[in-house]
Amino acid sequence: YGGTGLGKTHVMCAIAHLATARQPEIEVEYLTLDEFMEQMHAAISAGQLDLFMRKYERVGLLLLDDVLSELDTGRRRVLAQRVARLEQAVVTATQRSALPVEPTQVVEVSPGQAV
Numbered sequence: 001y002g003g004t005g006l007g008k009t010h011v012m013c014a015i016a017h018l019a020t021a022r023q024p025e026i027e028v029e030y031l032t033l034d035e036f037m038e039q040m041h042a043a044i045s046a047g048q049l050d051l052f053m054r055k056y057e058r059v060g061l062l063l064l065d066d067v068l069s070e071l072d073t074g075r076r077r078v079l080a081q082r083v084a085r086l087e088q089a090v091v092t093a094t095q096r097s098a099l100p101v102e103p104t105q106v107v108e109v110s111p112g113q114a115v
Contacts, residue, residue, distance in 0.1 A: 001093040002109030008092040011107065011114050012063050015090055019061050026060035036067040053082045062089040068098040076100040 002008050016028050031039075043052030056062050062083070068076055068091065080100045083089045093099055096106070107114050 001096045001099070001106070004094060006109045006111060007114070008109045009065055011109060012065060012090055012092060016061065016063060019088075023060070027058075028061045028063065029056060029059045030063040031065065031067065033066045033070060036064060037070055053078075057082070057085060060087060062086055064089065064091045066092050066094065068093045068100075073100065 012030075016030065019026055020028060040049070040052060043049045064079075064083075067079070071079065076098070077100045083091060084101070091099075091103075096108075099106075
């Protein structure tokens with residue numbers, strides 16, 4: 001997590017590049033907030049939210065870039081439960097308080113560093 005413009009997306013992309021360098025066969029899926037919300041709303045409208053969420057359970061590394069900012073608390077919890085089932089996932093947020101559960105690992109991105 002970290003403020004806007006501090007490099008969370010760059011860190012996420014570096015993780016993806018490292019993962020594919022180490023495991024060329026890994027399937028990586030990257031979704032921005034807009035892409036995630038568009039797909040989720042379409043799934044809700046079609047009555048296929050579970051199918052939407054299961055679609056990403058087969059991905060080796062799921063990258064969700066700032067998808068929490070537009071979700072209410074209930075949907076954040078549902079997303080966190082689904083993400084917890086995944087083999088590997090990285091979720092960025094602008095504030096740690098946006099995380100509905102305590103993640104396995106937390107990296108704070110601040111000017112010039114990621115700790």
